[in-house]
Amino acid sequence: MSEPLDLRELERRAVAGRESPGYGHDALITCDRLVRIFTADGVEVQALQGLDLLVREGELLALVGASGSGKSTLMNILAGLDEPTAGAARVAGCDLLAMGAKERLRYRREVVGFVWQQTARNLLPYLTAAQNVALPMQLRGRSAGGRGRRTERVESLLGMLEVAECRDRRPHQMSGGQQQRVAIAVALANEPSVLLADEPTGELDSHTAEQIFAAFRTANEELGTTIVIVTHDQAVASEVRRTVAIRDGRTSTEILRRTKVDTATGQESMVAREYAMLDRAGRLQLPAEYTRALGMRDRVLLELEPDHIEIRPDDESGADSTGGGGGPAKG
Numbered sequence: 225m226s227e228p229l230d231l232r233e234l235e236r237r238a239v240a241g242r243e244s245p246g247y248g249h250d251a252l253i254t255c256d257r258l259v260r261i262f263t264a265d266g267v268e269v270q271a272l273q274g275l276d277l278l279v280r281e282g283e284l285l286a287l288v289g290a291s292g293s294g295k296s297t298l299m300n301i302l303a304g305l306d307e308p309t310a311g312a313a314r315v316a317g318c319d320l321l322a323m324g325a326k327e328r329l330r331y332r333r334e335v336v337g338f339v340w341q342q343t344a345r346n347l348l349p350y351l352t353a354a355q356n357v358a359l360p361m362q363l364r365g366r367s368a369g370g371r372g373r374r375t376e377r378v379e380s381l382l383g384m385l386e387v388a389e390c391r392d393r394r395p396h397q398m399s400g401g402q403q404q405r406v407a408i409a410v411a412l413a414n415e416p417s418v419l420l421a422d423e424p425t426g427e428l429d430s431h432t433a434e435q436i437f438a439a440f441r442t443a444n445e446e447l448g449t450t451i452v453i454v455t456h457d458q459a460v461a462s463e464v465r466r467t468v469a470i471r472d473g474r475t476s477t478e479i480l481r482r483t484k485v486d487t488a489t490g491q492e493s494m495v496a497r498e499y500a501m502l503d504r505a506g507r508l509q510l511p512a513e514y515t516r517a518l519g520m521r522d523r524v525l526l527e528l529e530p531d532h533i534e535i536r537p538d539d540e541s542g543a544d545s546t547g548g549g550g551g552p553a554k555g
């Protein structure tokens with residue numbers, strides 16, 4: 225059994241924290257207080273309001289949120305199609321706020337791949353599946369290898385995504401599900417560090433959506449590609465280990481799923497836990513149903529305990545307590 229922590233130990237940890245490397249130093253995707261303001265007809269819309277997000281290499285992550293919460297805005301920024309108004313965003317070492325036109329083009333060709341909801345947006349209608357997959361490699365030029373290497377990669381991607389039979393078909397000769405699988409192959413053609421997908425199953429029935437999701441999982445497991453999928457589909461969101469919810473332009477909650485093995489029977493089961501997000505300034509949004517249940521408003525009392533922080537209602541509310549309120553720590 226470990227000894228209870230004393231305050232000296234907590235102090236030591238606080239100092240170590242100050243000296244630790246910067247936010248997101250080991251993440252593949254870092255969004256740090258990202259802000260995007262749109263101005264239309266003189267009206268400002270804050271689509272992203274200081275969003276923080278870290279994604280590690282090899283993760284398969286679902287992004288969920290109500291309509292208008294800022295999901296597509298974030299995806300467009302990560303795809304290099306739009307620029308944030310403020311904050312910082314880095315993907316695979318590329319600073320998305322500092323890229324020139326040439327770097328941005330290279331970023332979109334080589335660092336990220338994307339799959340959009342509209343199947344028609346993903347593929348060129350007059351090219352076959354194989355030609356569509358080969359195109360990003362041709363545009364990349366010599367660094368993508370010679371013709372033999374390209375053909376080999378086209379075959380291997382179409383095979384991995386189980387659409388080898390579509391290689392010589394044009395998009396209109398394929399089902400919606402086949403088109404999206406080919407679209408995933410196109411997005412993976414240049415071996416991107418990150419694959420972004422914005423509602424990729426939005427136009428498909430639930431059975432086909434499941435198959436497309438399985439295709440993303442295959443890409444994640446076999447190629448190790450980091451994947452971020454925006455989805456409205458609860459079934460898809462519950463299939464991934466990490467689901468991040470966006471609310472009002474910020475990450476609000478996160479669900480992590482872990483495999484638990486029953487020590488007695490050896491049986492595996494998935495355990496899901498929901499977390500609240502703590503932003504970099506230490507701000508925490510408490511669920512309204514929790515604060516309502518305890519009548520918490522305006523201010524609360526905080527107490528630092530060795531392994532948790534207590535949040536209690538202001539027990540002096542009603543009395544004049546201008547000098548009181550919750551201090552961050554005792555001692």
Ligand SMILES: Nc1ncnc2c1ncn2[C@@H]1O[C@H](COP(=O)(O)OP(=O)(O)OP(=O)(O)O)[C@@H](O)[C@H]1O
Pocket residue numbers: 262263264269270271289290291292293294295296297298
């Ligand atoms: N180009 C734009 N000009 C003005 N406002 C915009 C623009 N793009 C997005 N917005 C606004 O920004 C907010 C976030 O939009 P966004 O499309 O990112 O949300 P979303 O979560 O992707 O929604 P949905 O699930 O409906 O696609 C919304 O209020 C939207 O109206």
